[in-house]
Amino acid sequence: MLKLMTGMNLRDRGAAYWERSPKWKRVALAISFIAFFYALPFLNNPLINTPGSDFQSVLFYPVGMYVLMAIGLNIVVGKSGLLDLGYVAFFAIGAYTMAILGTKTSLNFWEILPIGVGLAMLSGVLLGSPTLRLRGDYLAIVTLGFGEIVRIFAVNTDSIGGARGIAGVPTPPDLFKAKFTILDPKPYYWLLLTFTLLIIWMVRRMAARRPGRAWDAIRQDDDVAQLMGINTRKYKVWAFVLGAAVAGVGGVIYASQIMSIVPDQFNLNISILILACVVFGGIGNLWGVILGAVLLAFTPERIRFLSQPRILVFGIALVVMMNLRPDGILPKKKREHFDPNWDKVEESGEGAIK
Amino acid sequence: MDFALLRDAFWGLTFDGIALGAIYALISLGYTLVYGVLRLINFAHSEVFMIGTFASLVTATGLMGVNIEDDPRTGVSMIFTLLVCLVIAMLASAITAVLVEIVAYRRLRQRGATKLATLISAIGVSISLVELFRILTDSLPREFPRIMDKTFLFSFAGADIRNDKVLVIIAAGLMMFALERFITKSRLGKGIRAVSMDENTSTLMGVNINRVITVTFFAGGLMAGAAAFFYILVYENTSFKVGFFLGISAFTAAVLGGIGNLKGALFGGFALGLMETWTSAVFGTAWKAVISFVILVLVLLIKPTGLFGESIQQARV
Amino acid sequence: MSENVLELKNLTMKFGGVTALNEVNLVVKKGEILALIGPNGAGKTTVFNVITGVYKPTSGDVVFQGKSILGIKRHKITKLGIARTFQNIRLFGESTALENVVTGADVHSKSGVVGSIFGTPRSRREEKANLERSLELLEFIGIKKRAGQLGKNLPYGDQRRLEIARALATNPKLLLLDEPAAGFNPAEKVALAETIKKIRDAGYTILLIEHDMSLIMGVSDRVVVLDFGTKIADGTTKEVQNDPRVIEAYLGAPADAS
Numbered sequence: 017m018l019k020l021m022t023g024m025n026l027r028d029r030g031a032a033y034w035e036r037s038p039k040w041k042r043v044a045l046a047i048s049f050i051a052f053f054y055a056l057p058f059l060n061n062p063l064i065n066t067p068g069s070d071f072q073s074v075l076f077y078p079v080g081m082y083v084l085m086a087i088g089l090n091i092v093v094g095k096s097g098l099l100d101l102g103y104v105a106f107f108a109i110g111a112y113t114m115a116i117l118g119t120k121t122s123l124n125f126w127e128i129l130p131i132g133v134g135l136a137m138l139s140g141v142l143l144g145s146p147t148l149r150l151r152g153d154y155l156a157i158v159t160l161g162f163g164e165i166v167r168i169f170a171v172n173t174d175s176i177g178g179a180r181g182i183a184g185v186p187t188p189p190d191l192f193k194a195k196f197t198i199l200d201p202k203p204y205y206w207l208l209l210t211f212t213l214l215i216i217w218m219v220r221r222m223a224a225r226r227p228g229r230a231w232d233a234i235r236q237d238d239d240v241a242q243l244m245g246i247n248t249r250k251y252k253v254w255a256f257v258l259g260a261a262v263a264g265v266g267g268v269i270y271a272s273q274i275m276s277i278v279p280d281q282f283n284l285n286i287s288i289l290i291l292a293c294v295v296f297g298g299i300g301n302l303w304g305v306i307l308g309a310v311l312l313a314f315t316p317e318r319i320r321f322l323s324q325p326r327i328l329v330f331g332i333a334l335v336v337m338m339n340l341r342p343d344g345i346l347p348k349k350k351r352e353h354f355d356p357n358w359d360k361v362e363e364s365g366e367g368a369i370k
Numbered sequence: 371m372d373f374a375l376l377r378d379a380f381w382g383l384t385f386d387g388i389a390l391g392a393i394y395a396l397i398s399l400g401y402t403l404v405y406g407v408l409r410l411i412n413f414a415h416s417e418v419f420m421i422g423t424f425a426s427l428v429t430a431t432g433l434m435g436v437n438i439e440d441d442p443r444t445g446v447s448m449i450f451t452l453l454v455c456l457v458i459a460m461l462a463s464a465i466t467a468v469l470v471e472i473v474a475y476r477r478l479r480q481r482g483a484t485k486l487a488t489l490i491s492a493i494g495v496s497i498s499l500v501e502l503f504r505i506l507t508d509s510l511p512r513e514f515p516r517i518m519d520k521t522f523l524f525s526f527a528g529a530d531i532r533n534d535k536v537l538v539i540i541a542a543g544l545m546m547f548a549l550e551r552f553i554t555k556s557r558l559g560k561g562i563r564a565v566s567m568d569e570n571t572s573t574l575m576g577v578n579i580n581r582v583i584t585v586t587f588f589a590g591g592l593m594a595g596a597a598a599f600f601y602i603l604v605y606e607n608t609s610f611k612v613g614f615f616l617g618i619s620a621f622t623a624a625v626l627g628g629i630g631n632l633k634g635a636l637f638g639g640f641a642l643g644l645m646e647t648w649t650s651a652v653f654g655t656a657w658k659a660v661i662s663f664v665i666l667v668l669v670l671l672i673k674p675t676g677l678f679g680e681s682i683q684q685a686r687v
Numbered sequence: 688m689s690e691n692v693l694e695l696k697n698l699t700m701k702f703g704g705v706t707a708l709n710e711v712n713l714v715v716k717k718g719e720i721l722a723l724i725g726p727n728g729a730g731k732t733t734v735f736n737v738i739t740g741v742y743k744p745t746s747g748d749v750v751f752q753g754k755s756i757l758g759i760k761r762h763k764i765t766k767l768g769i770a771r772t773f774q775n776i777r778l779f780g781e782s783t784a785l786e787n788v789v790t791g792a793d794v795h796s797k798s799g800v801v802g803s804i805f806g807t808p809r810s811r812r813e814e815k816a817n818l819e820r821s822l823e824l825l826e827f828i829g830i831k832k833r834a835g836q837l838g839k840n841l842p843y844g845d846q847r848r849l850e851i852a853r854a855l856a857t858n859p860k861l862l863l864l865d866e867p868a869a870g871f872n873p874a875e876k877v878a879l880a881e882t883i884k885k886i887r888d889a890g891y892t893i894l895l896i897e898h899d900m901s902l903i904m905g906v907s908d909r910v911v912v913l914d915f916g917t918k919i920a921d922g923t924t925k926e927v928q929n930d931p932r933v934i935e936a937y938l939g940a941p942a943d944a945s
Contacts, residue, residue, distance in 0.1 A: 099486055101493070146671055152485045153411040154670055157621065161663035172656050218804050225803040225814055229782075229790045236779045243739055245765035245794030245857050254800050288497055295490055328501035334494025338487050339477050 053209055057202045066317040073201045076273065078313040080208040081266055086293035086309035087215060087302065088262025093291065094300040095228065096255040097235030098148065099156040101287055102163025105143075106136045106260040108282035110267020112170065115182040115277050125188035125196075129268050136264025137257045144256035149249065163287055170279035181278030185271050196272070204273045211265055219302065222258075231255055235300070285327055292330045298343050376651045381529035383647050389535035389604065391643020392542035395636045396597035397620035398627070399549065400467070400590030402635040405624070406566030407586050408479070413492035414470045416617025417499035418463045418591050422598025423608035424503065425462030426455045427514055433458070442519040451517050452603075456541075460595035467591030468584055470495055476580075503610035511609035514602045538600040545596050546636060549589065553632065558585050566630065615659050619646065622666040628676030637677065691750075692717050692861050692892045693738070693769075698747035700733055700916075707733045709916040710747070715861065720883065720893045722903045722924075725913035726936060731896045732774055734913075735863050739771055740764045752860065766794055768860035772850040772867060774896075780839030784849050787838055788824055791856030792817035821856055827889075828852045828882065844875055848882070855886070862886065864895045868902055880906045904928065912936065 034042065057072045066074050085107065092100045113132035117123050123131075147158050171179045187196040194203040222228055230251045233241035242248050271277050289312070297308025312333075316326040376383065397419055404412040430436045434451045436443070443451055474495040478488045518537075522530040553559040561582045564572040573579055601616070602608050623642040627634025642665070649661045669676060693715040700708040707730045715721045723731050736742045738749055740761040749756050756764055770791070779787050796817065802810030825831045828848045833841055841849060847867055854862060864883070868876045876899060883906050887893055897903050903910065903924070910927040912920040914936040920927045927933055 093486075097486060099489055147667070150670055150674070153489055154625075154674070156489055157411065157618075158663075158667055158670065161618070161666065165660050165663055168656070168660055221806065222800060222803050225810070226793045226796055226798070227800045227803050229786060229793060232782055232786070233779055233790050236781055237777055239741070240773070240777045240779075241790075242761040243741075243765060243771060244791050244853065245762050245770075246790070247760075247762045251800075258800075285497075288493065291490070291493075299486070325501065325505060328498055328505065331494045331496070331498030331501055335474060335491050335498065336494075338483075338491040338494065342483060342487050 050213065054206060057205055064314075064318070066314075069317055070201070072205065074314070074317045076201045076205045076208060077270065078317070079310055080205055080212065081270060082290065082293055082313040083306055083309040084208065084212050084215070084266045085263055085290045086297065086305045087212070087219060088259045088266075089290050090294050090297075090300065090302060090305045091219065091231070091262075092255050092259040093294050094305060095223065095231040095235060096252060097152075098252060098255060099152055100159045100256070100259070101156050101284070101291070102159035102161065102166075103259070103263060103290055104282050104284070104286040105163040105166040106139065106263035107267040107270070107286070108166050108170065108279075109136045109139055109260075110264035111271040111277050111282070112176060112182070112267075113264075114268040114271035115185045116176060118186045118272070119182060119184050124186070125268070125272050129265070132268040133261050133264040136260045136267070140257040140260030141253060144253045148252040148256060160284070160287075163284060167279050167282055170282070177277075177279075179279065181276060181281075183276035185275045185277065187272055187275065198273075198275060201273070204269065208266075208269055211269070215262055215265070216302070216306075223302070227251065227254065232300075288334075289327070289330060292334050295334060295337055301343075371652055372654075373652055376648055379529075379651065381527040383529075383651050384644065385526075385529050385531060385535065387644035387647035388640060389538050389643070390647055391640035392539050393597045393601050393604075393639075394616070394620045394623045394643050395639025396542055396545060396593045396600075397616060398624040398635040398639045399546070399593045399632065401621050401624040402627075402629055402632060403562070403586050403590045406630045407562060407569075407583055408475070410475070410485070410488060410492075411621065412470070412587075412590075413489065414474060414496040414499065415467070415590065415594060416613030416620075417496050418467045418470065418613075419594045419598050419601075419616060419620075420503065420608070420610065420613035421466045421499070422459040422463035422595035423602045423612055424512075425595070426459040426599045426602045427512055427608060429455045429458045430515055430517060436515045436517055438513055438515045440515060442516045444519070448518055455517070456596065456599045459599040460592045463595030463598060464588045464591035467587040467594070471584060471587040476583075479583075500610055500613065507610055509610070511607050514606045514608065516606065518603070534604055538604060542596070542600060545593060549593065550632065552589065558582065562586050562589075615662075618659065618666075619662045622662050622669075625666060625674075625676055626669050628678035631676065631678045634676055634678035690717050691715065692752060693894070694748075694750040695734070695738075696748040696750065698734075698737060698749065699745045700730070700737055700742060701745045707916050708737070708744070711913070711916070711918050713911050713918065713921065715892060715894050716909075717892055718887065718890070719908040720887050720895060720906055722895045722897060722907035722910045723913065724897065724903060724910060728915075729913040730916040731913055732865060733916075735771055735865055735894075735896065738764075738863065739769060762794075765857055765859075768858070769863065770854035770857040770859035770861075771863035772847070772854050772865055774865045774869065776846050776850060778838040778846055778850060778853070781837060783835050783837055784825065784830065784841060784845075784852075785818075785821055785834040787849055787853045788821040788856045789817050791853040792821050792824075792858075794857045817856075821852075824852045824855050827885075828855075843870060847871075847879075851882070851886075855891070860892060862891050862893045864893060864897075866896055866898065868897060868899055876902050 034045075037045070057075055065071055085103070089100065089103050092098050092103070110132040113135050114125070114128050117128045117131065118125070143159070143162050147155060150158060170176060176182065187198070188207070190196070191203070194206070196203050230241070230246045230248075233244065233246055234248050234251060238248055293309035293312050294305050295308075296312055297306065298304035312330065316329070397415070400415050400418065401412060404410065404415070430451065431438075434454060436451065442448070470492075474491045475488060478491055518534055520532055520534050523533050523536060524531050553562060558581075561572070561577045562585065564575065564577055565579060565582045569579065572582075601612075619642055620639065623638035624635050625638070626641060627636070627638030642662070645665065646658055646661060650658050653661070691714045695711055695713045698708055698711040699706070711730075711734065713721075723734060725731055733742065737744050740756070740759060744757070751764075751767060751769065756767065759767070779790065782790070796813040798807060798810035798813055822831065822834065825834055828851055830841075830845045830848050830852070833845055833849070838846065838849065847869075851864065851867065867883070868879050871879060880902055883893065883895070895903075895907065907924055909922065910920070910924055911918060912927060912930070912933050919932045919936060920930045922930075
């Protein structure tokens with residue numbers, strides 16, 4: 017409990033420090049932060065070393081991948097309140113697109129990437145359009161079903177590899193002297209990190225503006241949101257599609273790193289794991305979700321005996337979190353003031369509550 | 371696609387479908403009962419079923435000392451063994467169900483938590499139970515010994531009517547009848563109906579909500595436990611993941627019949643059992659789960675209140 | 688051009704065996720404050736729900752600014768110019784007061800998801816305009832200092848005012864207020880009455896449900912009385928006050944909501 021309490025203070029204190037700082041300081045902080053994450057693979061500290069598996073490889077998968085997917089799922093579950101239990105399906109679609117096009121055509125990674133993302137988004141629209149008007153628990157079951165159907169389809173369709181999957185997925189072409197091979201996870205990690213940062217930037221922009229407000233309204237009270245003029249259907253599908261796109265990016269990169277995929281890799285447990293990251297981090301809370309994903313992905317690697325009953329631990333964690341700390345490990349701010357993105361508001365001097 | 375198989379073995383498949391449907395109906399009663407009082411899909415119900423199968427297994431091999439290689443028992447010994455396994459399975463499932471309510475739902479319900487939070491808690495329990503049993507069974511399925519000698523009683527229109535399936539259908543029917551009597555006649559049963567109609571007024575009328583909810587979970591668990599025993603009797607094996615697909619099918623059955631509606635759960639169970647058996651004959655068993663999901667989605671999109679209408683709330687936002 | 692902002696024509700609403708509204712006819716004129724009163728269960732909130740598209744009437748028509756709005760989706764009706772508050776406050780409690788109001792102001796923005804990601808000039812312009820307007824509305828309604836507080840943490844009276852500000856943010860031609868004074872003490876009711884008049888003077892047309900007779904008589908131009916889903920009186924406040932049928936429906940004593 018103590019750790020959780022300091023977590024809350026940390027977030028508030030951190031955020032307060034951020035807002036107090038002048039622009040140059042913020043830029044400096046941001047740059048050093050980002051530089052730290054790029055330098056991470058070179059860190060060799062006994063405290064964070066992962067026994068049994070290569071640290072750099074772990075950074076890519078599961079840590080980096082879970083973080084990316086948690087950010088994506090957060091848009092759907094966290095911000096919009098839509099319980100998607102089949103998120104792994106979009107990851108699978110991205111991975112399979114890379115695998116199939118990579119092995120059957122001469123397209124390279126960069127050409128396949130937009131196709132994979134596009135297909136994931138398309139499935140988001142196809143799945144979401146009819147089902148997003150269903151109530152919460154029904155939506156959960158239907159999305160669960162979709163995730164399973166994608167897997168079952170992949171297992172039973174021999175033209176895309178059947179149960180044995182697809183092997184020989186090509187790696188991305190060399191980029192700025194970085195070679196993408198199975199031996200070195202670093203370039204893959206940096207690639208993933210870059211996309212993640214880009215996506216974080218996009219998500220924050222949306223969250224602070226109209227889409228974010230619409231999703232918050234939908235999550236809190238869908239009926240009232242409609243009555244306030246929000247086309248809830250449109251925004252729900254958008255949330256779904258954006259989440260799918262993020263998972264698609266992850267899938268494409270994943271397939272090109274691991275070079276061979278089997279359908280049973282894309283199972284329900286992954287959907288649940290990512291959901292656990294979102295829940296653990298605090299539903300809707302972007303930084304909390306990232307931290308949650310890092311913790312949940314990294315800890316079983318660091319503490320090996322946790323690795324085997326990993327999913328059991330996650331399941332228990334879900335129950336415990338929901339019952340004891342539904343706001344996550346970094347609960348949303350309780351302090352009240354304006355978001356610093358709204359410059360005009362700060363200028364008018366309404367920054368503090370009297 | 372093999373329509374010839376469906377045509378030739380139609381009555382046999384139909385009989386099998388009814389037996390499977392009886393099992394589905396019992397499980398879906400649990401979903402529908404809980405939904406009626408809590409307006410919530412009990413995600414962990416599939417694991418309540420799964421635990422019932424293992425309880426049967428442990429009882430048979432442990433308590434009753436039946437080994438896999440043994441000859442089937444006969445006469446009084448057989449009946450006694452079957453009954454003990456049935457009762458213990460029912461109790462094990464019922465107790466699990468009540469524990470699930472206490473661990474996953476009660477606290478959140480009393481704090482007025484969001485649906486999302488409650489669902490996630492339920493999923494957590496479900497996943498934990500599945501993983502626990504996966505670890506306990508080393509991911510391997512387990513066989514159930516043949517206590518009852520499976521013989522064909524008679525033939526009907528080309529279908530061989532097997533005794534164990536007949537037993538299941540009759541026993542399930544008795545269970546459903548008993549439950550119906552309980553719900554309509556007993557005081558607790560009336561409490562359940564009252565709460566599912568109007569929780570606030572029920573409290574004002576002196577109904578003890580917590581007790582009603584506990585009893586509801588217990589009753590649903592009993593039914594699932596019975597279904598678990600019948601399942602393992604007929605199919606003679608179980609695994610840690612047996613709950614998942616049966617749960618989805620049973621849930622689909624509940625929705626098909628109209629969730630919250632007991633009659634609907636029964637009808638949905640049998641209807642789904644038949645549909646699954648027939649379509650498996652045509653498309654092959656690999657696609658069985660897909661068939662269930664497709665039916666579920668179609669029902670939710672076309673007539674979300676199911677065939678007999680949901681009791682109160684809408685399926686759509 | 689009709690002077691009537693809203694017309695309900697022979698509006699009937701049945702739920703199964705219950706007739707909530709029975710051939711109700713009423714008209715709301717531009718710039719007026721029309722009060723809709725009646726004993727509990729008379730169907731007043733049902734009227735609001737039919738107008739805003741929450742319920743589909745069994746028969747009859749809802750005509751807004753000369754055009755029927757039956758069957759139009761709820762968010763489109765808001766876009767056309769009808770906004771409401773709720774009997775039981777339904778704010779976005781986890782969002783700040785300012786966020787609540789800006790959400791309402793968003794309804795007329797043209798930019799959406801893509802615009803916000805790429806920061807198009809239009810999206811930035813609209814964002815700025817909505818923000819400024821929302822702050823003005825918070826000031827207008829008197830809760831500007833609450834702008835950064837979470838909706839659920841506001842005191843009761845400010846929550847009710849916030850709901851009004853949120854509705855005003857959608858720039859409605861017709862504002863529906865559902866028991867805005869519920870739970871207020873007499874001093875607060877007087878302040879609310881002033882606010883409602885201020886809103887009307889700013890150019891809005893208001894349809895108001897209330898139980899407090901003195902508030903109604905002090906604020907409304909005209910009154911419509913419903914009882915068991917049927918309109919039993921329709922006229923100026925003086926006319927309705929002295930109508931024997933109205934007095935009978937209320938059993939002689941006006942229901943004072945506090």
